[in-house]
Amino acid sequence: MVVTTTSQYEQHSFASKTDWRVRAISATNLHLRTNHIYVNSDDIRESGFTYVLPKNILNKFITVADLRTQIGGLIYGVSPPDNPHVKEIRCIVVPPQLGTHQSVTIPMAAPSHEYLENLEALGWIHTQPNETPALAPQDVSFHAKFMAENASWDGEKTIAITCSFTPGSASLTAYKLTPAGYEWGRANKDTGPSPPGYLPTHYEKVQMLLSDRFVGFYMVPDEEVWNYNFMGVKHTPSMKYDVKVGNPKEFYHEVHRKTHFYNFSAMESVDEAAGDAEEEGQRDVFG
Secondary structure (H helix, E strand, O other): EEEEOOOOOOOOOOEOOOOOOHHHHHHHHHHHHOOOOOEEOOOOOOOOOEEEEHHHHHHHHHHHHOOOOOOOEEEEEEEEOOOOOOOOOOOOOOOOOEEEOOOOOOOOOOOOHHHOOOOOEEEEEEEEEEOOOOOOOHHHHHHHHHHHHHEEEEEEEEEEEEEEEEEEEEEEEEEEEEEEEHHHHHOOOOOOOOOOOOOOOHHHEEEEEEEOOOOEEEEEEOOOOOEOOOOOOOOOOOOOOOOEEEOOOOOHHHHOOOHHHHHHHHHEEEHHHHHHHHHHHHHHHHO
16 A cells, blocks of 8 residues: 655655565565575573474475565474484475464464374474564464464474574574473463563573475465465464365465455456446437
């Protein structure tokens, strides 16, 4: 939306952050950031699991995203037979979702599929428009509530990975909830940016590596529509969905914004009706 005033004293234009066309053009350059990816390794917890993320699915996750609106995915993987302390992420499930610049909302029920039966639930990953020094309280709340709703989520194995868009690059950080963080997040009902009782002791950083020695795959909803930001009324946290193997469509792909094309067809119908009326009027005059 662009607003321009006609007064000579107020010749300022206002560009709304919801102007999806400008953001869609900006999103076409996201693939350039995959050449500059950094993993935050400061203050890493020495004990616990080490998580390995294949570059192919990370690159895809970045290129289908949006610079401002967060997108999220559930991660699944396995431990190699010779190293039980390593978790190799093999799959990202992209569920139906609705995002803002501060959080992303996905259905609270974990998906089920035969391809996921032999994989462990390892948590989730999401983008964010800016790098933050800590795990956001919204992330702690979601992680804790999702863990409480799904027995497949083990507090010792599941993590939250943030993929922050920094200038010309992307920065990754992996976090694990502490028992205190789980209890606080499960009970928290304040969705604001600074809820009471939130502490840095509610999470800890864990070690994560990137690798191109193995590849991962994606699973998407059966209808292939995962971005509900252009049709938010159809999305609810309690919705059910089935998944299939497939790469996610881009954030601004046509399947995610069908209403825009309905608007175009409606405009054409109005123009055709106006043209028919004008022709009828001319026939009456010259008849």
